[in-house]
Amino acid sequence: MTVAHLHEQPVAEECCTPAGQTAMEAVEAQKRAALLKALADPNRLRLLSIVKACDTGESCVCDLTEPLDLGQPTVSHHLKILVDAGLLHREKRGTWAYYSLVPGALERAAAAITSL
Numbered sequence: 175m176t177v178a179h180l181h182e183q184p185v186a187e188e189c190c191t192p193a194g195q196t197a198m199e200a201v202e203a204q205k206r207a208a209l210l211k212a213l214a215d216p217n218r219l220r221l222l223s224i225v226k227a228c229d230t231g232e233s234c235v236c237d238l239t240e241p242l243d244l245g246q247p248t249v250s251h252h253l254k255i256l257v258d259a260g261l262l263h264r265e266k267r268g269t270w271a272y273y274s275l276v277p278g279a280l281e282r283a284a285a286a287i288t289s290l
Contacts, residue, residue: 198290206286212259213283217242218252222261222280225273232265232274 198206212218224241225233239249253273256262261279265272 209259209261209283209286212255212261215252215255217244217248218256221249221252221256221273222275225262226275226280232272235271235273238273 213222220242221238224238235246235250235253238253239246242249244252253262253264253271257264257273260276261283262273263276265274
């Protein structure tokens with residue numbers, strides 16, 4: 175009868191030294207992904223552009239439907255996503271809602287990408 179000799183594989187040494195920076199935590203990755211997801215839609219990018227281009231710094235929802243050629247419910251849905259992502263501020267005045275850019279929001283969005 176033959177006895178097979180099992181050879182233990184040598185324990186591999188660490189292949190490289192860890193980087194000095196710590197990796198992004200899961201919660202932070204989820205926050206950044208939600209922000210980037212909000213920006214990853216052409217209609218939402220156009221909405222941000224329209225609001226930013228306004229001389230008054232704000233746009234009424236009634237002025238945002240025609241340029242996109244979308245219905246009011248669809249535009250409101252996109253605006254809600256932008257508000258939830260922290261990119262737009264919503265102010266209700268009577269029956270109308272006015273939207274403005276959150277100060278520093280676009281800079282924070284850019285930093286979410288460049289600071290990876």
